[in-house]
Amino acid sequence: xxxxxEIADAHAGYTSGVDILQGLTLSVAxxxxxxxxxxxxxxxSTLLKTVFGFLRPHRGEIAxxxxxxxxxxxxxxxxRGIAYVPQEINVFPLLTIEENLRMGxxxxxxxxxxxxxxxxxxxxxFPALAGRRREAAGNLSGxxxxxxxxxxxxxxxxxxxxxxxxxxxxxxxxxDQVYAHLQTARRVLDATILxxxxxxxxxxxxxxxxxxxxxGRIKAEGPAASFPPERxxxxxxxxxxx
Amino acid sequence: MFxxxxxxxxxxxxxxxxxxxxxxxxxxxxxxxxxKMINWAMGExxxxxxxxxxxxxxxxxGPDLWWVAALLSAAAVFLVGWLIEPVLIKPMFTGGIxxxxxxxxxxxxxxxxxxxxxATALNGPYQRSPGTNLGTVMLGPxxxxxxxxxxxxxxxxxxxxxxxxxxxxxxxxxxxxxxxxRVGVQIAGVDILRLDQVAFGIGVxxxxxxxxxxxxxxxxxxxxxxxxxxxGFEIIVIGGLGSIPGAVVAGILLGVAESLGAAFISSPYQNxxxxxxLLAVLLIKPSGLFGERMRHA
Numbered sequence: 001x002x003x004x005x006e007i008a009d010a011h012a013g014y015t016s017g018v019d020i021l022q023g024l025t026l027s028v029a030x031x032x033x034x035x036x037x038x039x040x041x042x043x044x045s046t047l048l049k050t051v052f053g054f055l056r057p058h059r060g061e062i063a064x065x066x067x068x069x070x071x072x073x074x075x076x077x078x079x080r081g082i083a084y085v086p087q088e089i090n091v092f093p094l095l096t097i098e099e100n101l102r103m104g105x106x107x108x109x110x111x112x113x114x115x116x117x118x119x120x121x122x123x124x125x126f127p128a129l130a131g132r133r134r135e136a137a138g139n140l141s142g143x144x145x146x147x148x149x150x151x152x153x154x155x156x157x158x159x160x161x162x163x164x165x166x167x168x169x170x171x172x173x174x175x176d177q178v179y180a181h182l183q184t185a186r187r188v189l190d191a192t193i194l195x196x197x198x199x200x201x202x203x204x205x206x207x208x209x210x211x212x213x214x215x216g217r218i219k220a221e222g223p224a225a226s227f228p229p230e231r232x233x234x235x236x237x238x239x240x241x242x
Numbered sequence: 243m244f245x246x247x248x249x250x251x252x253x254x255x256x257x258x259x260x261x262x263x264x265x266x267x268x269x270x271x272x273x274x275x276x277x278k279m280i281n282w283a284m285g286e287x288x289x290x291x292x293x294x295x296x297x298x299x300x301x302x303x304g305p306d307l308w309w310v311a312a313l314l315s316a317a318a319v320f321l322v323g324w325l326i327e328p329v330l331i332k333p334m335f336t337g338g339i340x341x342x343x344x345x346x347x348x349x350x351x352x353x354x355x356x357x358x359x360x361a362t363a364l365n366g367p368y369q370r371s372p373g374t375n376l377g378t379v380m381l382g383p384x385x386x387x388x389x390x391x392x393x394x395x396x397x398x399x400x401x402x403x404x405x406x407x408x409x410x411x412x413x414x415x416x417x418x419x420x421x422x423x424r425v426g427v428q429i430a431g432v433d434i435l436r437l438d439q440v441a442f443g444i445g446v447x448x449x450x451x452x453x454x455x456x457x458x459x460x461x462x463x464x465x466x467x468x469x470x471x472x473x474g475f476e477i478i479v480i481g482g483l484g485s486i487p488g489a490v491v492a493g494i495l496l497g498v499a500e501s502l503g504a505a506f507i508s509s510p511y512q513n514x515x516x517x518x519x520l521l522a523v524l525l526i527k528p529s530g531l532f533g534e535r536m537r538h539a
Contacts, residue, residue, distance in 0.1 A: 052429075054425075054428075073433075074428045074429065074431070075428065075431050075432060075433045075434075078429070078430070078431035079431060083429075084429050086425065086429065088425075090423065090425070090426050090429065091426075092418075092419045092422045092423060092426055093422060094418070094422055095415075095418060095419060095422070099415060099418075099419075102415060103415060103416070103419050103426070103427070103430045104430060106412070106416065106427075106430040106431050106432055107431045109412045152430075153429075156431070
């Protein structure tokens, strides 16, 4: 089966002359949960920002559903069916939970019936949000905030969700919940997920395919089963010790 | 000497002028909260609004249709802002500019000088008045200038309209969201550069309405925006930068402070009372009445 997302030899960075991605090549199979791991500063978050159009690769190709998207901005990429859940808390704290979801459904603003349908679907999948829809999102706890940011990106039924460190900074007992939210997203939307995670052991258990990134390139790749903890540990040591 | 009648009259006069000041401050604070910049040329958009109003009333519509002229003036100023934004402000985000605040300051001060000198070149230094057929209105036993009262009522209507736009429309939702996270709205699929453009237009449009409404009261000349802009910035410091309720409450407070000060202390110092209020607020709550200690983008 051909890949949903294909990244070939991507070079990108925040200032010209300093590339964070240095020829990264990666492909995401439809329906999969593809995990990207690697040490701090390897370029994992930069990879997601580049796919979503916050950064433009100055070399290499990014193709989604077979069409090049490397020159497009975030708004257009979102329209094509890619959603992005960044690492930072990204709810709008002063808007209500319902208003946050409406913002997630921005692309549906001329389709009130479709918007309503999507919102009902989200509330059915995340009943905890339904009961608090009139509350300011800033009142949510860390775990519920992540739930809302995942739920918000489900509003447009994206084919591909880019998820950056969804468990960073959360209490350990909430980590399982967050993965459960991601699996809910997968099940409800039939969506593909490209996940970046530092929480390697737990994340590998969720994944189908794993890529390990170091210094802006792929260092190792394969099915999740080929990344037992000992191998991951050895690879990380190699990365850190050079 | 204290008299209840003078007090009530001054209070009402203060509220009336304060509401119009608030409109100006609202424009400044709104542009700041969306585009993250201070527009120093705000007074020149006020001036533009007053000139458009003058020419529409004198040349086309007559003083009875002043309200139609005010609507058209607002639309014209919105349009000018909407056209200027992509040229002057947008490079702040797309031009790889590192010090955005400095860029915005330099560019809007340049715009201020351009617009003011252009107005002087075209109009001369003369003060013009569109005139008004609105006579004095009695509020109970107290007389109040009809033009001022009408301006305040229209300013109030403009604020209500602005509030409805923010609370009830998709555009308003995106604007409120954008003031909390520029990244967040882009993730939602909003074209942020177009949103900035509309926000800038709306913000200067608010200044334009203030200019149009006050044209018969404070007259029309190339530097007529100076006083109102100064008041606008005073209000923002008093109310807290980025706070919409702050702008409205502080605007009315400023108007009342000036009016009561002029009536009961000494009228030549009218403009000083606002600064006394400002100093008092800075002493007690340096972030402004409704301001946050720190605002995060």
